[in-house]
Amino acid sequence: SQQGEEDPQALSIQEGENATMNCSYKTSINNLQWYRQNSGRGLVHLILIRSNEREKHSGRLRVTLDTSKKSSSLLITASRAADTASYFCATALTGANSKLTFGKGITLSVRP
Amino acid sequence: KAGVTQTPRYLIKTRGQQVTLSCSPISGHRSVSWYQQTPGQGLQFLFEYFSETQRNKGNFPGRFSGRQFSNSRSEMNVSTLELGDSALYLCASSPNLAGREAFFGQGTRLTVV
Numbered sequence: 001s002q003q004g005e006e007d008p009q010a011l012s013i014q015e016g017e018n019a020t021m022n023c024s025y026k027t028s029i030n031n032l033q034w035y036r037q038n039s040g041r042g043l044v045h046l047i048l049i050r051s052n053e054r055e056k057h058s059g060r061l062r063v064t065l066d067t068s069k070k071s072s073s074l075l076i077t078a079s080r081a082a083d084t085a086s087y088f089c090a091t092a093l094t095g096a097n098s099k100l101t102f103g104k105g106i107t108l109s110v111r112p
Numbered sequence: 113k114a115g116v117t118q119t120p121r122y123l124i125k126t127r128g129q130q131v132t133l134s135c136s137p138i139s140g141h142r143s144v145s146w147y148q149q150t151p152g153q154g155l156q157f158l159f160e161y162f163s164e165t166q167r168n169k170g171n172f173p174g175r176f177s178g179r180q181f182s183n184s185r186s187e188m189n190v191s192t193l194e195l196g197d198s199a200l201y202l203c204a205s206s207p208n209l210a211g212r213e214a215f216f217g218q219g220t221r222l223t224v225v
Contacts, residue, residue, distance in 0.1 A: 031211070033213065035216075041219065042217050043214075048213055098168075099168040100145070102147070103154065105154060105155075
């Protein structure tokens with residue numbers, strides 16, 4: 001089963017609004033990452049937050065991590081039509097040979 | 113710096129055939145991971161190679177195999193193709209072991225007919 005589970009599965013908002021996406025996971029992690037994928041293309045790394053961090057910012061992105069609840073959220077502020085894409089959270093477990101495990105993704109539609 | 117390059121971009125194969133996909137990582141990156149993406153299953157991890165050694169393997173049948181060359185380029189092979197193997201195959205490279213920031217290629221869209 002997937003380590004990360006995103007919520008909601010789909011989100012539709014108006015341009016200028018904020019978009020909040022959530023991710024829950026099951027086991028202890030080394031870090032959690034968010035990726036964006038435009039239709040049928042490769043994934044683009046957005047942000048990485050380590051297990052000892054609680055919040056991180058990058059431009060219009062804000063990521064939080066709550067290891068006690070095993071959850072993370074990605075906030076995109078002042079959304080734009082160009083933010084329309086699928087968003088995935090990925091977890092890296094502890095251990096030297098850890099691989100990234102992805103959730104099934106959230107489809108975000110930003111209406112102009 | 114050139115990004116991750118996957119070839120070919122699109123491929124149509126017949127059931128029962130075999131296929132080889134190629135991935136050239138970012139220069140200096142030693143880790144290459146492969147993923148299968150389908151609408152129903154999402155992104156499924158296939159395997160990861162680091163310095164020509166397979167370090168991690170996902171839950172795929174033995175028909176799926178891969179290798180990495182001394183220049184870090186990687187290939188994956190699928191033998192005896194099945195209709196269910198139709199998917200977007202994504203390759204990602206990282207400077208060191210997987211679990212860090214991954215840089216993805218555009219993928220190879222494989223259609224099995």
